[in-house]
Amino acid sequence: MGFYVTTPIFYVNDVPHIGHAYNIVAADTLARWHRMRGDDTWMLTGTDEHGQKILRTAMANSVSPTEWTDKLVENAWKPNLEVLNVANDDFIRTTEDRHRVGVQKFLQRLYDAGFIYHGEFEAEYCVGCEEYKTPGDLVDGVGEYEGQSVCAIHSRPTETVKEANYFFKLSEFQDRLLELYDTRPDYVQPASVRNELRSFVAQGLNDLSISRSTFDWGIKVPWDDSHVVYVWFEALMNYITAIGYGVDDEQFERRWPGNHIVGKDIARFHAVIWPAMQMAAGIEISERVYGHGWLLVGGEKMSKSKATGIEPKQITEVFGIDAFRYYFMSAIHFGSDGSFSWEDLDSRYHAELANGLGNLASRVIAMVNKYFGGEIPQVPSEDALAELFRSETDRANSSIDEFQIHDAVDAAFSIVDRLNGYITETTPWQLAKDESKRDRLAEVLATNVRGLGTAAILLAPVMPESAQKLWRGIGGADEVTDQRIQNAHEWEVPARVDELSPLFPRIEQN
């Protein structure tokens, strides 16, 4: 099976914050999971570099847009993937030639097929969103913008765009889009986003202006070089230009269609405009669009422009990369908004990682060393727990099929929690005092080791380094990622435990 997963491409007007990181880690977790299933997996991320927002930022910093984007990509966005330990297979920049070539081919195809026309236009535009706004998207301004209408997302006035430019016949796709939502209920998820988009489309669609002629920081319209392509229209195509659309048919056939992990605020672009573009160009519709929720800080969508931005490394430098990944993948229901707070992160780190998982691992390994000289008893797990390891493995895997990452992590942690309870109930240190209970002690410890191994396999996509350390600790010789995640309950128990490197050290707050 193939699995192609994408993040949005990020605007490089600023450095990454944890809202972006949340999205990237989710896509990476899904990709790592599918790799461990043996699927032909591909993960794409990248940067969205054209348009007025970037152009104005560069100008405000007195550099050319090329200098600005090169600097941000190399110094901030690519290093961010290291900060988060992301195993992406490709990184696309919309300023690359491969993107331009694919965009121009795609556009020419739409033009030749009669889906693009030239027309007059006047509309309100938010440069922050890089989006045309309808009156319903605007709210009353406050403070310095009192008495004006402002963009509901950026709280700043929109600009009136009056131009002659090219239009995409989006309005023609209403029926086919409704049919898509109705015949493929999984196509847009979660249901809240799907319902919202369905009713948006049911109200009727306007054609979309897809070019601009008042600035030139963009990709030229192939048949009219006085226009550049509207930044969103070209950005959506990154998902196919990166896999060889129009250039490398073999690669394209192998990867496409993709799964798009996006914030709910940009689901409309991905599940209304993008499928209409795909229909017009005659390519397969994406596999899925998943609109996750927002990270809230102090009750508001976290954003740099509102000064609530937190950079990922502020967290990873204190708690480590795996704790960052674990926290965001487990504490927030994927698909809902979630509030970030340092207190919550700190308390989950200590309760769930340090005391829950870390402590369990070191106790089990210490007991195997103490009571069996490091040799893992080669006996089957206790039935009820063996059944739990199997059912949680199944639950984790089917949760991933539904993109319910938090539920997959929960499945792994219910094994951890159960084992902690099991140790308290069975008191191996008491069993060890009684030679006649040696077989029972062997069973209890063998069950713990097997359960820990299952948890390590299931957690590897979320916490790659800690899972590998744990795997080593219980004697795993190879890489934990060599295990098949759908059989996480059936791994082959090694002869001996090994040394456990510290997993989650206590964090002293200053």
Ligand code: MSP
């Ligand atoms: N460049 C466009 C995407 C083009 S994709 C063809 C864009 N870029 S962005 O950098 O502004 O945002 C990228 C993603 O980050 C979006 O999915 C957005 O929802 C997400 N997030 C930005 N702030 C966020 C939070 N506070 N919480 C969660 N996700 C957030 O839009």
